[in-house]
Amino acid sequence: MFSRVTSIGLFGLESYRVDVEADLSGGLPRFDVVGLPDAAVSESRERVRAAIHNSGFDFPVSRVTINLAPADIKKEGPVYDLPIMIALLKATGQLRVNTDGCAFIGELSLSGEIHKINGVLPMVIRAQKESIEKIFVPYDNRRESAVVKGIEVYPVKTVKELLDHLNGIKEIEPVTEEDYIEMLTPLGLPDFSDVKGQYQPKRALEVAAAGGHNVLMIGPPGSGKSMLAKRIPSILPDMTFDESLETTNIYSISGKLPDGISLMKARPFRSPHHTISPAGLSGGGTVPRPGEISLAHNGVLFLDELPEFSRSSMEILRQPIEDGKITIARVAATYSYPCSVMLVAAMNPCPCGNFGHPTKPCTCPKGAPARYLSKVSGPLLDRLDIHIEVPAVNYDELSSTVNEECSADIKKRVNAARKLQQQRLENTGISCNAKMTASLTRKHCQITEEASKVLKASFESLGLSARAYDKVLRVSRTIADLENDEIINSEHILEAVQYRSLDRKFWKT
Ligand SMILES: Nc1ncnc2c1ncn2[C@@H]1O[C@H](COP(=O)(O)OP(=O)(O)OP(=O)(O)O)[C@@H](O)[C@H]1O
Numbered sequence: 001m002f003s004r005v006t007s008i009g010l011f012g013l014e015s016y017r018v019d020v021e022a023d024l025s026g027g028l029p030r031f032d033v034v035g036l037p038d039a040a041v042s043e044s045r046e047r048v049r050a051a052i053h054n055s056g057f058d059f060p061v062s063r064v065t066i067n068l069a070p071a072d073i074k075k076e077g078p079v080y081d082l083p084i085m086i087a088l089l090k091a092t093g094q095l096r097v098n099t100d101g102c103a104f105i106g107e108l109s110l111s112g113e114i115h116k117i118n119g120v121l122p123m124v125i126r127a128q129k130e131s132i133e134k135i136f137v138p139y140d141n142r143r144e145s146a147v148v149k150g151i152e153v154y155p156v157k158t159v160k161e162l163l164d165h166l167n168g169i170k171e172i173e174p175v176t177e178e179d180y181i182e183m184l185t186p187l188g189l190p191d192f193s194d195v196k197g198q199y200q201p202k203r204a205l206e207v208a209a210a211g212g213h214n215v216l217m218i219g220p221p222g223s224g225k226s227m228l229a230k231r232i233p234s235i236l237p238d239m240t241f242d243e244s245l246e247t248t249n250i251y252s253i254s255g256k257l258p259d260g261i262s263l264m265k266a267r268p269f270r271s272p273h274h275t276i277s278p279a280g281l282s283g284g285g286t287v288p289r290p291g292e293i294s295l296a297h298n299g300v301l302f303l304d305e306l307p308e309f310s311r312s313s314m315e316i317l318r319q320p321i322e323d324g325k326i327t328i329a330r331v332a333a334t335y336s337y338p339c340s341v342m343l344v345a346a347m348n349p350c351p352c353g354n355f356g357h358p359t360k361p362c363t364c365p366k367g368a369p370a371r372y373l374s375k376v377s378g379p380l381l382d383r384l385d386i387h388i389e390v391p392a393v394n395y396d397e398l399s400s401t402v403n404e405e406c407s408a409d410i411k412k413r414v415n416a417a418r419k420l421q422q423q424r425l426e427n428t429g430i431s432c433n434a435k436m437t438a439s440l441t442r443k444h445c446q447i448t449e450e451a452s453k454v455l456k457a458s459f460e461s462l463g464l465s466a467r468a469y470d471k472v473l474r475v476s477r478t479i480a481d482l483e484n485d486e487i488i489n490s491e492h493i494l495e496a497v498q499y500r501s502l503d504r505k506f507w508k509t
């Protein structure tokens with residue numbers, strides 16, 4: 001006896017339709033799963049066997065073969081437990097209903113409960129694209145499933161509940177609008193109004209957020225670098241629906257979607273510790289999971305204490321930061337995850353942290369700041385458009401009762417500047433100044449004659465490189481956008497040049 005049930009598979013972020021076929025034949029009892037299953041899929045045999053027994057059905061005493069088609073793509077994870085079980089119950093005649101147009105995904109417990117799995121959002125999107133009418137998903141995955149329109153999604157808790165539904169005994173309620181919950185504010189991410197003083201660093205971060213520029217903050221311990229960084233997502237422009245979907249997909253396949261959330265409308269903030277392995281940053285494992293850089297997709301990747309990161313960690317970030325995607329090669333296949341991030345890094349100016357401090361002496365040997373900075377990979381430093389110093393705050397500033405500007409107000413200006421960029425860069429595939437290519441930079445960064453002189457003078461006095469030249473232009477483009485000026489003037493240039501601390505400072509000596 002033979003039966004076929006539809007399911008959905010995942011390969012990295014790619015999803016595809018899977019036909020789960022069950023065949024029963026005479027001969028000694030055995031239970032095989034074919035079609036490139038991984039270990040978790042093979043183990044599904046034991047879960048399915050127990051779940052069938054414990055839900056009051058009989059496991060066939062014959063030779064059972066399950067085929068997962070197409071057979072040339074590796075099948076991973078426990079998602080096929082549910083379709084395998086349905087296919088078996090159909091093949092044995094214990095379930096006699098038509099399941100055409102239905103897809104099933106879910107992990108079984110031995111007792112017949114249906115457990116949450118990773119990657120349900122991209123799978124439901126795939127099912128909808130494949131014109132599947134109904135999909136049965138684990139109850140705990142119902143929120144992310146609610147993002148997808150044009151398909152009926154049935155959240156199921158147990159095998160018994162599912163079979164009662166299929167047999168028309170007791171219907172399960174499909175997910176509705178009410179199951180759809182957006183995550184609007186970044187979880188636990190605070191507001192800029194908490195930061196007293198520090199007007200220059202705040203302004204630089206506003207410019208960075210407006211143009212999507214990568215930033216490095218340098219300052220002594222306790223000056224508020226980490227505090228400032230955590231507040232950057234709160235001033236980044238609102239996410240588009242497609243951006244939200246991309247980011248949520250990554251969290252869905254990683255099993256990191258916050259509880260009770262359907263769609264992430266808040267930009268992520270990831271702050272991996274400097275002891276993280278290169279694989280932790282880029283994504284790793286035999287079936288690679290997205291790393292920190294992809295979990296920060298469309299948000300902020302914060303590298304606190306930058307020089308403490310290992311060389312190999314820094315090296316692995318170079319290409320992905322540039323390309324906005326990361327490719328991980330494995331023997332069986334190559335996986336690709338998006339990672340369009342705003343890179344924010346922080347560091348002390350020297351190992352003791354006090355170099356350049358107005359009152360505290362630096363206890364490091366001569367040349368220590370330059371050596372400390374040289375721990376940071378050059379090409380990675382090159383990807384940081386804006387470098388700023390964050391000086392220690394003084395008591396008066398800290399104890400001041402002035403109301404500081406809140407993130408929502410800063411964000412309004414950022415949104416307006418970003419809108420100008422999106423209009424200007426329409427149909428180029430990029431949406432912010434930081435991502436402009438050399439030719440787009442030339443095209444869109446028109447500067448006044450005076451500005452051009454100022455740029456030349458700063459260039460000569462600072463000894464900037466050709467690379468820095470384009471960066472200064474792009475950052476001044478953003479500064480002009482914040483003022484709604486189409487032509488870049490000398491003030492914009494002067495401000496942008498200020499954000500090249502590393503080209504200017506003692507680090508060179
Ligand atoms: N401008 C400020 N306004 C209000 N509080 C501040 C300010 N700057 C620092 N603080 C306080 O000091 C604490 C330490 O700041 P933070 O951890 O951000 O410093 P840091 O520059 O990251 O230091 P480190 O180099 O040691 O990591 C903050 O949690 C905050 O309570």
Ligand SMILES: [Mg+2]
Nearest residue numbers: 225226227304
């Ligand atoms: Mg810190």
Ligand SMILES: [Zn+2]
Nearest residue numbers: 350352362364
């Ligand atoms: Zn020092």
